[in-house]
Amino acid sequence: MSYWHTYGPAGDPITKLGWGLGIVSIVVTVVIAVMLLGGLFRRRTKRAPDDAQLAVSREGGGMGWIYVGVGVSTVILIICMGWTLVTSASVSHPPSTPALTVQVTASQWWWSLRYTSDDMSRTFITANEIHIPVGQPVRFELASVDVIHSFWVPQLGGKMDVIPGQTNVTWLQADKPGVYRGQCAVFCGAEHALMALEVIADTPRDFRAWQDDQLRETPISSSATVRAGQKVFQAHCAACHTIRGSDAAGIVGPDLTHLMSRRTLAAGLFPNTQGNLAGWIAAPQGLKPGAQMPDHLVSGTDLTAVLGYLNTLQ
Amino acid sequence: MSEVETFRAPIIARASDRSPSSQILKSNWEGAGGVAGWLSSVDHKEIGKRYLVTAFLFLIIGGLEAAVMRAQLAQPNEHLLTPEQYNQLFTMHGVTMIFLYALPVLSGFSNYLWPLLLGSRDMAFPRLNALSYWVFLFAGIFLYVSFPLGKAPDDGWFNYVPYASRAYNPGPNIDVYALGMVLLGISTTVGSINFIVTLLRMRAPGMSINRVPILIWGTLTASVGNLFAVPAVSLAFFMLWMDRQFGTHFFDVSAGGQPLLWQHLFWMFGHPWVYAIVLPAMGIVSDGLPTFCRRPLVGYTPVALATVATMALGFGVWVHHMFATGLPVIAMSYFSAASMIIVIPSSVAVFSWVATIWTGRPVFTSAFLFFVGFVILFVIGGVSGFMTAAVPVDLQLTHTYFVVAHLHYVIIGINVFPVVGGIFYWFPKITGRLMNEALGKWSFWVMFIGFNVGFFPMHILGIAGMPRRIYTYPEYLGWGPLNLIVTLGSYLFAIGVLLFFLNVFVSLKRGKRAGDNPWDAASLEWSTSSPPPVYNFAVIPTVASRYPLWEGRLNQSDDDRSSMQEGFLLDKGRETMGTTSLDAEPDVILKMPPDAYSPLVLALALAVLFIGALLHSWWLLGASLVVILLASTSWLWPQRSLSQIET
Numbered sequence: 001m002s003y004w005h006t007y008g009p010a011g012d013p014i015t016k017l018g019w020g021l022g023i024v025s026i027v028v029t030v031v032i033a034v035m036l037l038g039g040l041f042r043r044r045t046k047r048a049p050d051d052a053q054l055a056v057s058r059e060g061g062g063m064g065w066i067y068v069g070v071g072v073s074t075v076i077l078i079i080c081m082g083w084t085l086v087t088s089a090s091v092s093h094p095p096s097t098p099a100l101t102v103q104v105t106a107s108q109w110w111w112s113l114r115y116t117s118d119d120m121s122r123t124f125i126t127a128n129e130i131h132i133p134v135g136q137p138v139r140f141e142l143a144s145v146d147v148i149h150s151f152w153v154p155q156l157g158g159k160m161d162v163i164p165g166q167t168n169v170t171w172l173q174a175d176k177p178g179v180y181r182g183q184c185a186v187f188c189g190a191e192h193a194l195m196a197l198e199v200i201a202d203t204p205r206d207f208r209a210w211q212d213d214q215l216r217e218t219p220i221s222s223s224a225t226v227r228a229g230q231k232v233f234q235a236h237c238a239a240c241h242t243i244r245g246s247d248a249a250g251i252v253g254p255d256l257t258h259l260m261s262r263r264t265l266a267a268g269l270f271p272n273t274q275g276n277l278a279g280w281i282a283a284p285q286g287l288k289p290g291a292q293m294p295d296h297l298v299s300g301t302d303l304t305a306v307l308g309y310l311n312t313l314q
Numbered sequence: 315m316s317e318v319e320t321f322r323a324p325i326i327a328r329a330s331d332r333s334p335s336s337q338i339l340k341s342n343w344e345g346a347g348g349v350a351g352w353l354s355s356v357d358h359k360e361i362g363k364r365y366l367v368t369a370f371l372f373l374i375i376g377g378l379e380a381a382v383m384r385a386q387l388a389q390p391n392e393h394l395l396t397p398e399q400y401n402q403l404f405t406m407h408g409v410t411m412i413f414l415y416a417l418p419v420l421s422g423f424s425n426y427l428w429p430l431l432l433g434s435r436d437m438a439f440p441r442l443n444a445l446s447y448w449v450f451l452f453a454g455i456f457l458y459v460s461f462p463l464g465k466a467p468d469d470g471w472f473n474y475v476p477y478a479s480r481a482y483n484p485g486p487n488i489d490v491y492a493l494g495m496v497l498l499g500i501s502t503t504v505g506s507i508n509f510i511v512t513l514l515r516m517r518a519p520g521m522s523i524n525r526v527p528i529l530i531w532g533t534l535t536a537s538v539g540n541l542f543a544v545p546a547v548s549l550a551f552f553m554l555w556m557d558r559q560f561g562t563h564f565f566d567v568s569a570g571g572q573p574l575l576w577q578h579l580f581w582m583f584g585h586p587w588v589y590a591i592v593l594p595a596m597g598i599v600s601d602g603l604p605t606f607c608r609r610p611l612v613g614y615t616p617v618a619l620a621t622v623a624t625m626a627l628g629f630g631v632w633v634h635h636m637f638a639t640g641l642p643v644i645a646m647s648y649f650s651a652a653s654m655i656i657v658i659p660s661s662v663a664v665f666s667w668v669a670t671i672w673t674g675r676p677v678f679t680s681a682f683l684f685f686v687g688f689v690i691l692f693v694i695g696g697v698s699g700f701m702t703a704a705v706p707v708d709l710q711l712t713h714t715y716f717v718v719a720h721l722h723y724v725i726i727g728i729n730v731f732p733v734v735g736g737i738f739y740w741f742p743k744i745t746g747r748l749m750n751e752a753l754g755k756w757s758f759w760v761m762f763i764g765f766n767v768g769f770f771p772m773h774i775l776g777i778a779g780m781p782r783r784i785y786t787y788p789e790y791l792g793w794g795p796l797n798l799i800v801t802l803g804s805y806l807f808a809i810g811v812l813l814f815f816l817n818v819f820v821s822l823k824r825g826k827r828a829g830d831n832p833w834d835a836a837s838l839e840w841s842t843s844s845p846p847p848v849y850n851f852a853v854i855p856t857v858a859s860r861y862p863l864w865e866g867r868l869n870q871s872d873d874d875r876s877s878m879q880e881g882f883l884l885d886k887g888r889e890t891m892g893t894t895s896l897d898a899e900p901d902v903i904l905k906m907p908p909d910a911y912s913p914l915v916l917a918l919a920l921a922v923l924f925i926g927a928l929l930h931s932w933w934l935l936g937a938s939l940v941v942i943l944l945a946s947t948s949w950l951w952p953q954r955s956l957s958q959i960e961t
């Protein structure tokens with residue numbers, strides 16, 4: 001999450017400006033501290049405070065400090081303002097027209113992602129894990145279904161609030177393949193702390209492969225145990241979750257069509273392991289109190305069955 | 315009195331607190347005593363002390379809330395608090411510190427000091443002053459009514475919609491906050507009006523507008539600012555309450571309402587409020603620091619003008635709280651530039667303080683240490699504000715711990731440090747006893763070191779990506795060690811604050827006797843006894859310079875001297891001198907009202923009105939309206955004996 005260093009043109013100019021203003025700030029603080037210390041010990045008096053003698057015999061004087069101090073501050077300020085405006089302009093638009101638009105829909109407390117395409121057959125929905133191709137600007141359209149959230153992937157760029165009733169637009173670009181963590185930044189309720197996401201920057205080839213994978217619908221399994229798991233899923237989970245290619249078409253919770261391709265669960269809460277997944281299905285309220293997903297009273301056999309089914313969602 | 319007096323040539327006399335005339339003044343001004351006297355008092359000194367004590371109690375409550383939060387955040391994945399408990403705590407911490415401590419504590423100083431600084435015997439509207447205190451107290455209690463039920467406000471102090479709307483927050487939490495803030499707004503508004511009129515009307519003869527202490531400029535500016543800012547937030551909270559309870563749609567997205575409308579209204583208030591809670595505190599330093607530097611403040615006029623300029627600019631910067639909301643870049647550039655321009659008046663003040671120290675002969679008292687500590691914290695809080703004023707940088711910094719660090723440097727650095735210094739400075743005037751200097755220096759160093767250890771690392775946490783208002787965080791992000799340091803540092807800071815309170819309690823009983831002017835300070839309040847008599851001044855002083863008690867040592871001409879011993883006697887009842895607005899020439903004799911229960915009754919009825927509204931108890935609401943009407947009528951009933959007298 002640390003943005004001392006950033007990895008793309010949406011963030012880099014900000015990082016440079018941030019360092020610049022930070023250094024100016026530190027220098028200003030040190031210079032004033034030194035002047036203050038100098039003033040303190042230059043003519044420090046140990047005499048009693050009720051000593052009748054004043055340090056000066058007339059009221060004026062010392063104005064040079066204000067003239068010079070404010071003058072120098074103003075010059076520095078104007079330079080910084082100019083630099084700020086230039087940076088503002090440079091990060092407000094991507095260097096080239098983004099080829100890819102991702103519609104991000106935030107809700108308490110996870111992210112739904114819709115990859116759009118002019119070709120409707122290449123449009124798909126996933127959740128909490130954003131893949132982008134390296135070296136290309138990606139446009140994000142941000143919407144909220146409930147309260148205000150903020151979309152923030154610090155190592156790639158600044159944040160943009162996600163506000164119900166309006167669609168904010170931002171862009172990001174990663175110049176280096178890797179995983180960049182993001183997190184909701186505007187307080188949005190009980191689990192604001194646990195509303196993370198990941199941006200994974202793939203090489204264009206890997207990205208294309210990922211896209212193709214995501215477009216696949218789940219095949220109907222021939223295995224009886226998987227089918228049993230699917231039945232449990234349909235009974236307990238399908239009202240909220242979609243699995244394309246099955247009857248499950250709920251839209252309240254994340255689309256789980258390719259659940260097993262994701263690195264984390266429950267909006268970045270923990271790694272996607274069998275144990276975590278089982279724990280999450282059995283008792284989400286213990287792990288993320290207040291989350292929309294209720295504790296289902298599934299039996300051990302049902303849990304095993306549903307895990308078996310989810311494991312096929314590669 | 316058979317005939318109403320409309321004209322009198324006031325007697326000019328020489329008198330002190332030991333003169334027979336002062337016995338008359340004492341009997342004129344003294345209240346009933348006992349519980350009855352306490353409840354009906356309109357004495358500005360009494361009200362000022364109540365404000366100070368109440369504000370410090372809220373400081374302790376807010377501090378305890380912070381202490382619990384810091385325990386929760388000390389390590390990753392702590393389970394001390396549930397998310398909902400944490401959210402209520404951080405909300406109430408902010409609400410308490412910002413609304414129930416930071417401004418009221420300054421109102422305490424100003425209420426106590428204004429008439430003494432201005433050479434008057436009371437504020438312009440003593441009963442309004444009492445009302446302002448009682449409403450503040452009841453609003454503070456009101457804001458806490460749902461806390462024991464676990465239903466305290468829980469959407470942060472800026473209370474963004476739609477999370478604050480009924481759909482997402484169905485409990486009473488937000489209704490308490492909304493109504494409590496409207497109630498508190500009444501207190502702030504009447505208090506502000508009182509300060510403004512007092513400044514325009516109550517200055518001692520000769521105290522022209524360019525001779526008032528900087529604290530007066532600070533509180534005046536804050537009061538004018540509040541008059542313009544508070545209506546925005548009262549309106550916003552009222553609209554929110556209507557949305558929640560009566561189905562209006564101001565902020566309801568599904569019916570075309572606007573979440574951003576809330577943010578605009580809130581920050582149009584919120585940012586000027588920040589200046590309202592720092593400018594009077596900066597005034598405390600601008601007045602106190604010169605005393606210990608043994609010289610007048612460098613650049614009185616630029617500092618006074620900078621105070622006003624800061625507030626004026628402060629009304630044009632609110633959007634810098636909203637840089638990430640998707641507003642057009644060109645609009646944000648304007649607000650960014652306006653925010654940065656505030657560096658200029660701020661640097662006027664900083665260089666004035668530095669120059670005052672540099673060209674003075676500093677005496678290292680506890681009060682002085684707090685004032686100097688303040689200067690450096692002011693600079694740190696200022697430059698971090700300058701960084702967040704830059705739109706692109708703010709897109710990273712906003713909503714993170716960097717902002718938490720910044721706002722604590724502002725509120726603790728620029729409010730708490732001057733306030734504590736101000737208590738050390740004026741404690742002998744208020745109580746007649748000096749505070750313990752050795753303990754005072756200990757408390758300074760513990761507070762100063764604890765504060766910086768506790769709050770500086772928050773800047774780094776912010777840059778390490780830690781968002782604010784999260785109740786927990788995973789270990790692998792590496793925020794743990796710094797958070798532990800923050801917790802330990804803030805506990806150290808709390809120990810420093812406790813040492814300060816300990817000092818207050820010990821010194822109240824055992825402090826050295828102070829005398830009238832223990833610091834050899836220059837302003838009028840130090841010409842009175844310590845503590846000042848109930849009537850403040852045996853005669854209304856006449857002022858001929860900015861530093862009446864330093865005259866003769868600064869080379870003014872001899873024929874132009876302030877006079878503290880000889881002046882208008884005004885001993886026919888509660889009287890003080892009304893003067894003209896700019897030049898402070900004697901104008902009329904003002905008759906001041908006697909002690910009264912009407913402010914208390916009115917405030918109580920207002921509180922009940924709001925409780926009625928909260929509970930939807932319309933009969934309670936109606937009954938309290940009747941009481942409000944009766945109390946206001948009794949209050950405002952024309953009394954000939956209170957009409958001003960031409961001179």
